Amino acid sequence: MELDKMLQYQKTDIVVYKLEREYQQSKERELLMRCKKAFEDKKSTLIGLSKELDNTLATITKLSETIDELVKSGSEWNGFDANAVATEEELAKIEKDFADYEAKVAELSKELTKAVKKEDEIAYENKRLHEEMEVLNNDFRHLTGLLKKKEADMLEKAKPHVKILKTLAPDIDKKLFEKYQELRKGRKMPAIVPYNEGCCGGCGMDISIEVGKKLVNAYDVAECTHCGRIVYKPKPKIE
Numbered sequence: 001m002e003l004d005k006m007l008q009y010q011k012t013d014i015v016v017y018k019l020e021r022e023y024q025q026s027k028e029r030e031l032l033m034r035c036k037k038a039f040e041d042k043k044s045t046l047i048g049l050s051k052e053l054d055n056t057l058a059t060i061t062k063l064s065e066t067i068d069e070l071v072k073s074g075s076e077w078n079g080f081d082a083n084a085v086a087t088e089e090e091l092a093k094i095e096k097d098f099a100d101y102e103a104k105v106a107e108l109s110k111e112l113t114k115a116v117k118k119e120d121e122i123a124y125e126n127k128r129l130h131e132e133m134e135v136l137n138n139d140f141r142h143l144t145g146l147l148k149k150k151e152a153d154m155l156e157k158a159k160p161h162v163k164i165l166k167t168l169a170p171d172i173d174k175k176l177f178e179k180y181q182e183l184r185k186g187r188k189m190p191a192i193v194p195y196n197e198g199c200c201g202g203c204g205m206d207i208s209i210e211v212g213k214k215l216v217n218a219y220d221v222a223e224c225t226h227c228g229r230i231v232y233k234p235k236p237k238i239e
């Protein structure tokens with residue numbers, strides 16, 4: 001029977017599957033993934049920071065220009081002679097204009113100081129992020145090396161089993177085999193399970209109403225309507 005070969009295949013493949021899972025769930029791999037994620041997070045922070053820096057630099061340029069212009073236009077007060085002004089009202093107005101002008105320059109200078117301080121902060125943060133990324137990069141390289149070794153070990157351990165699988169595969173029904181691989185990919189292992197007293201041997205649900213009629217003789221197969229595994233009618237036990 002073809003199912004015999006399939007079940008034999010599955011039995012050996014479970015050993016390989018477990019080795020693969022052990023590797024995938026290894027601490028080194030988890031650390032590597034975490035390291036990668038932290039690096040990506042910092043990278044996106046860095047991109048945001050770079051935009052912020054551009055904006056701040058633009059603000060500084062604009063403020064500097066505005067202040068320069070104001071200072072230039074303020075030169076008209078140089079050598080101002082109060083005696084030359086005709087009336088008290090005129091003098092009061094000029095004094096007020098000058099006070100406004102000074103206030104404006106002071107306000108813009110304050111804004112400029114703030115922007116320059118921000119630029120410094122961004123530069124500092126930028127440097128810090130780069131240093132942290134450098135550390136993560138080194139960790140990443142180290143972990144990648146460890147993991148490569150672990151993967152090689154895993155493949156070495158799996159080798160004899162994989163060899164057996166290769167000899168079994170050609171005798172298995174293609175459709176059944178494809179379905180099996182699909183279930184394996186979906187981590188539904190074992191993928192081919194016995195039908196026990198109306199229940200799926202994988203998920204344990206009662207599927208007697210849905211598939212009971214299809215599972216009459218030993219090795220009849222059907223698909224579990226709940227988990228999608230392949231259920232088969234087991235061979236009667238020989239006493």
Ligand SMILES: [Zn+2]
Nearest residue numbers: 200203224227
């Ligand atoms: Zn099931």
